[in-house]
Amino acid sequence: MRTYLGHLAVERGLAANTLTSYRRDLRRYVEILDGRGRAAIGEITEDDVRAFLMGLREGDADHPPLSAGSAARALVAVRGLHRFALREGMAPADPAREVKPPTPPRRLPKAISLDEVERLLAAAAGPAGEAGAGSDTARGLRDRALLELLYGSGARISEAVGLDVDDLDLGDGFARVSGKGGKTRVVPIGDYARHAVQAYLVRARPELGRAGRGGPALFLNARGGRLSRQGAWMVLRAAAERAKLSDVSPHTLRHSFATHLLDGGADVRVVQELLGHASVTTTQVYTLVTVQLLREVYATSHPRARG
Numbered sequence: 001m002r003t004y005l006g007h008l009a010v011e012r013g014l015a016a017n018t019l020t021s022y023r024r025d026l027r028r029y030v031e032i033l034d035g036r037g038r039a040a041i042g043e044i045t046e047d048d049v050r051a052f053l054m055g056l057r058e059g060d061a062d063h064p065p066l067s068a069g070s071a072a073r074a075l076v077a078v079r080g081l082h083r084f085a086l087r088e089g090m091a092p093a094d095p096a097r098e099v100k101p102p103t104p105p106r107r108l109p110k111a112i113s114l115d116e117v118e119r120l121l122a123a124a125a126g127p128a129g130e131a132g133a134g135s136d137t138a139r140g141l142r143d144r145a146l147l148e149l150l151y152g153s154g155a156r157i158s159e160a161v162g163l164d165v166d167d168l169d170l171g172d173g174f175a176r177v178s179g180k181g182g183k184t185r186v187v188p189i190g191d192y193a194r195h196a197v198q199a200y201l202v203r204a205r206p207e208l209g210r211a212g213r214g215g216p217a218l219f220l221n222a223r224g225g226r227l228s229r230q231g232a233w234m235v236l237r238a239a240a241e242r243a244k245l246s247d248v249s250p251h252t253l254r255h256s257f258a259t260h261l262l263d264g265g266a267d268v269r270v271v272q273e274l275l276g277h278a279s280v281t282t283t284q285v286y287t288l289v290t291v292q293l294l295r296e297v298y299a300t301s302h303p304r305a306r307g
Helices: 002-010 016-035 046-058 068-087 114-122 138-153 157-161 191-203 205-211 229-242 252-263 268-275 280-301
Strands: 174-178 184-188
Touching: 002 016, 002 068, 016 046, 016 068, 046 068, 114 138, 114 229, 114 252, 138 157, 138 174, 138 191, 138 205, 138 229, 138 252, 157 174, 157 229, 184 268, 191 205, 252 268, 252 280, 268 280
Parallel strands: none
Antiparallel strands: 174 184
């Protein structure tokens, strides 16, 4: 195990946190193998690997049961170890080759209702009496513009804080965002977002940018630098608390953007382009949300939906 971890650190250059996770998972694997009387890596069988995976899922007196996703990540470390041992001539076969990881349950994206979105956006600027907030303060105007833009464009938070002023065409209502893998796409932004961003640019950004460190950045922090992803997340969290909304994440407005478009009749491939998904399969998970909504409405509304 030590040789394999050294290989991952030196030749593969894995991050320290990843190495820590691999070390923890492999240490537990060795404990289970010791209990089954396996003294050498060449003695390990496919049944041993399956027993390890089952043990992860069931848990024991010292370890709680792991979810399918966590167990699958632990199995990745074990499969990597056995591939390495086979390649280096330390074992005659790879007993983990045919052991498939458990499939995590499909999670539906978290979306909030239109009413909840409006409450969140209304709370973005904060109450007027709150220090640094209020709809007419620089920070209040910035926060409202940021959240309006997130919901109005479906952009990721990282994409929004990465915007420069020149990336916007407020006249035609478009923004040019840089997504994953450096891919650039053009997305429309609605009137509410355009007006909020325009108010921020005219009445707030000059004040925030007095320190002159923001350069071309669209959204600035209180020191005049580019607003960070963490800073944007704090803006969202504060607005959610004021709106009394729980379980709101940085992706909530993006998920809600997609779900509300599909609820309104938008084609899934159009939504795919707006979100910047490489594959329509990724976008189709949102259709499950809308089908679930239809099922709930039917169940509560149709006179013969329930016996």
